[in-house]
Each structure stands twice: as structure tokens, then as C-alpha cells.
Amino acid sequence: xxxxxxHAPTIITERMILRMPILADAxxxxxxxxSDRAAHMGGPMARHDAWLDFCMEVATWxxxxxxxxxxxxxxxxxxxxxMILHHDxxxxxxxxxxxxxxxxxxxxxxxxxxxxxxxxGFETHGWDSIVSYIxxxxxxxxxxxxxxxxxxxxxxAPVPAYPDCLIYRHTNTETAA
Amino acid sequence: xIATLTTQRLTLRAPTMADFxxxxxxxxxxxxxxxxxxVAENRTWNQFACDVAGWVVQGFGxxxxxxxxSDEVLGFTGTAHPPxxxxxxxxxxxxxxxxxxxxxxxxxxxxxxxxLGPDCPTLVSYVDPxxxxxxxxxxxxxxxxxxxxxxxxxxxxxxxxxxxxxxx
Numbered sequence: 145x146x147x148x149x150x151h152a153p154t155i156i157t158e159r160m161i162l163r164m165p166i167l168a169d170a171x172x173x174x175x176x177x178x179s180d181r182a183a184h185m186g187g188p189m190a191r192h193d194a195w196l197d198f199c200m201e202v203a204t205w206x207x208x209x210x211x212x213x214x215x216x217x218x219x220x221x222x223x224x225x226x227m228i229l230h231h232d233x234x235x236x237x238x239x240x241x242x243x244x245x246x247x248x249x250x251x252x253x254x255x256x257x258x259x260x261x262x263x264x265g266f267e268t269h270g271w272d273s274i275v276s277y278i279x280x281x282x283x284x285x286x287x288x289x290x291x292x293x294x295x296x297x298x299x300x301a302p303v304p305a306y307p308d309c310l311i312y313r314h315t316n317t318e319t320a321a
Numbered sequence: 322x323i324a325t326l327t328t329q330r331l332t333l334r335a336p337t338m339a340d341f342x343x344x345x346x347x348x349x350x351x352x353x354x355x356x357x358x359x360v361a362e363n364r365t366w367n368q369f370a371c372d373v374a375g376w377v378v379q380g381f382g383x384x385x386x387x388x389x390x391s392d393e394v395l396g397f398t399g400t401a402h403p404p405x406x407x408x409x410x411x412x413x414x415x416x417x418x419x420x421x422x423x424x425x426x427x428x429x430x431x432x433x434x435x436x437l438g439p440d441c442p443t444l445v446s447y448v449d450p451x452x453x454x455x456x457x458x459x460x461x462x463x464x465x466x467x468x469x470x471x472x473x474x475x476x477x478x479x480x481x482x483x484x485x486x487x488x489x
Contacts, residue, residue, distance in 0.1 A: 167378040170404075192405050196367045199374035199403075206323075206376060207338050233341075233366035305363070 148209025172223040184279040224248035236301035266316040333384035355452035395419035407471040437484035
């Protein structure tokens with residue numbers, strides 16, 4: 145097993161601080177999961193299930209050495225969402241995912257956060273690629289994956305729990321042959 | 322950093338991915354009947370993650386309890402304070418093979434000694450009334466029933482642990 149720090153680095157982008165999640169992020173994150181915005185992810189969730197989901201995300205830092213980065217607005221300190229490196233138990237591959245608050249949407253923030261987080265995963269863990277699992281009706285996430293240069297991979301192993309979900313593959317250009 | 326605790330027979334250390342199957346087996350078994358279980362296989366990761374996540378965002382969580390000599394995983398103990406709990410709780414679970422040997426007592430005693438102090442003067446244990454083994458253990462650990470304390474679910478017994486300098 146590779147040694148890892150179990151902790152996210154702090155990454156500064158033009159408009160955001162990307163950092164290790166803290167307890168204060170739980171409430172705004174859970175509010176998203178308890179809203180209709182979570183419809184593509186099995187939501188809206190009950191409060192306790194939203195807490196379990198938050199735990200499931202952050203626990204992967206000590207267990208796997210990667211996990212969610214909190215997207216915090218530099219100017220205001222506002223919680224904007226999570227940019228997530230994840231490997232859900234039962235999923236065939238590790239994933240790059242994102243969950244944003246309603247106020248954060250439509251501003252290019254997920255794009256701005258995804259690039260350095262993906263690059264950190266590739267560089268730190270040496271991954272050749274990572275996928276994004278996206279519900280077919282989630283047009284905004286499909287557009288973001290494509291803008292990030294990911295390609296629809298129809299040969300990838302399906303997710304047992306969501307057989308219809310689209311699988312977009314992000315390739316590490318540093319290790320690609 | 323998660324501190325490693327050592328007792329006469331046990332090591333309490335940070336959970337790792339390799340401990341997950343043991344944790345999942347406990348939660349899928351009848352042993353979880355007093356912990357809102359048994360749970361379906363697709364819920365076991367959530368349970369394990371919750372016991373670990375506290376370390377990340379709250380500074381406390383669950384340890385994996387292992388045999389000092391053989392490294393065998395015997396169970397899990399530690400503290401947790403999810404939003405649905407009125408207070409921070411110490412809990413424990415051991416595998417079938419570890420039961421009846423005082424393992425949970427020895428491990429929980431180490432957690433109490435490590436945790437109780439000026440920063441954390443009290444902990445509770447929420448116990449389902451028919452869980453007589455856990456009631457006996459809570460009492461052996463020096464906890465007393467607190468009938469005035471709020472419980473997460475109606476009917477749960479609340480056992481209160483106070484800092485006694487590790488005397489009990």
C-alpha cells in the first residue's frame with residue numbers, strides 16, 4: 145500500500161481555496177443533498193442519510209489518501225461545494241465528481257476546481273485515468289466533463305447500482321502512451 | 322494523527338481499509354441487532370466511513386482493536402457525535418470470537434482514560450434496553466444510568482461516563 149498523508153493539500157485558484165473539509169462544511173453540503181439538486185444522486189436525502197454521505201466522502205482521506213476538496217470562495221469564505229476524488233465501495237473505478245450549491249452553479253467554478261484537483265490526483269497517486277459517473281439526464285455535468293476533456297467511454301465497466309449512468313474518462317496526459 | 326493506545330492484551334490503532342471487511346461482517350450479522358442492524362451489504366461502507374470520518378472533521382472517532390500479539394482484528398471502539406446524537410458517545414463492538422473475554426471492557430477503558438478530562442468531562446453510551454451485555458459493560462466501566470439525559474431514539478437508555486481518573 146502506498147504511504148499517503150491522509151490530508152488534502154490547500155490549492156489556491158483564481159476565485160477559490162480548495163482545501164480539506166471541516167465540520168462546518170457539513171451543514172451546507174447536507175443542505176444540497178437534502179434538496180432537489182440531489183435528484184441525480186439518489187436524493188433528496190433525509191438528514192441522517194446526508195450526514196452518512198458526508199462521512200462517506202471525508203472518510204476516504206485517511207483510508208485511501210484522497211477524497212473531497214471543499215470549494216471555498218476566496219472573497220467571502222462561502223462554501224461553494226465539494227470537488228471529489230472518490231472510490232465508492234462497489235464501483236469499478238475511482239471517480240472525479242462534484243456537488244455545488246445553487247449559488248455556485250453557472251459560474252465556471254466546477255471547471256476551475258476540477259482541473260487542479262484532477263491534476264493533483266494524477267500527480268500524487270500516479271493514476272493513468274479517472275472517470276466521472278454521470279446520470280444521462282444531467283446535461284450540465286455532461287457538458288462540464290466534455291469541457292474538461294473527458295471522453296465518453298462506452299467500454300468502461302458499468303456501475304452495478306446505476307447501470308444507465310454515462311461514464312466519462314479523464315486521461316492523464318503525462319502518462320498516456 | 323490518530324494516537325495508538327496500548328493495553329495489556331490489545332492495540333487500538335487507526336482504522337485502515339483492510340479492517341473494513343471485519344467491520345462489515347459485524348454490521349451485517351445479528352450482532353448488530355442493537356445498533357440499528359443488521360444492515361444490507363450496500364450500507365456497510367457508510368457505517369465504516371462514519372466511524373472513521375469523525376477523525377477527519379471532529380478530531381475523534383473509532384479505533385480498530387487488535388490483538389497485541391497476533392494483530393488479529395477483534396473489534397472497534399471509540400467516540401462519535403453525529404448530528405442525531407444529543408451528546409458525544411462512546412461505543413464498542415467486538416467480533417464473535419472476541420466476545421466474552423473482557424476485550425470490549427479493556428478497549429473501552431483505554432478509550433475512556435484517553436478521552437475523559439478537562440476537554441471532555443463526560444461521555445454517554447446509548448444502549449438499547451434488551452442489550453443486557455452492553456448494559457453490564459457500561460456499568461462495569463463505571464457509567465450510571467442518566468434518566469434525565471436526552472436520547473437519540475425514544476426508549477434508548479443513556480449511560481453516563483464521568484472522569485474518575487481511570488479508577489473504575
